[in-house]
Amino acid sequence: MKRYSKILVLLLLFTLAFTLTACQVEEGSGSQQIVKQQLTTEPKEEAQYLLTKEIYKDDKEEAYSGVFVEIEYDYNNQEQITEIVYKNKDGKVMKYKEYKYDDENKLIYCGEKNKNGKKVKWIKFKYYTNGQMKLKYTEDINGSKEKNYFDENGRLIKTIQEYSKSSQI
CATH class of the missing domain: 2.20.25 (N-terminal domain of TfIIb)
Structure with missing residues (x-):
């Protein structure tokens, strides 16, 4: 089940990236x-x-x-x-997400805050020198934690989950 979650997250990130670069919706349509x-573009490049x-x-x-x-x-x-x-x-902020990258432009942190600015979920990533993900660590405000370990080929090899019984969201 967690493998599907990883795949879903990756698909969502790729879809978002594709949508952001390929979006050609006319302003104000619908x-x-x-x-x-x-x-910034060079003079002969397409915008x-x-x-x-x-x-x-x-x-x-x-x-x-x-x-x-x-x-x-x-x-x-x-x-x-x-x-x-x-x-x-x-116009009031209801939710906020932030993303951080390392010097090699790999995602190393993704955090979500609620409307009060309180951190409710965060994900940290670590990578092998070949660029493949080594660890994906997820934690939320309730104390639930999940660690996904990957081999050097990017295959999920172990998942450790720790759930908390409290709810603070």
Whole structure:
């Protein structure tokens, strides 16, 4: 089951990355407004864009989970997502995610905070020198922990789970 979770997370990250680089939605079309930020390009190159903001109308089911109507994205100089901010219709932050990368541009940390700024979930990653993931460590506000160990070929070899009975979210 945890192998499927890892695959799902990787698919979501690849889908998000693909969506962010390939999004060609017209601004203001339908019930979604897309704000794009143009990247620096050389004169004869085709312009590239990064998704920086999604705005949904609050009066339809299309609003993100019925709660968020604005999602903002921020990137580093390597065009990697560094933060995602989810806001409600009043512009108040409801959820915040941050991402950190090492000097080789590999994801080493992903954290999520609630609307009060309290850390609710965090994931840390370690890698072998060949670039394959060595360890994925997940912990949440309730004290639940999971360690996924991988071999040098990226195959999951061991999972250790520790669940807490408390709930603080």
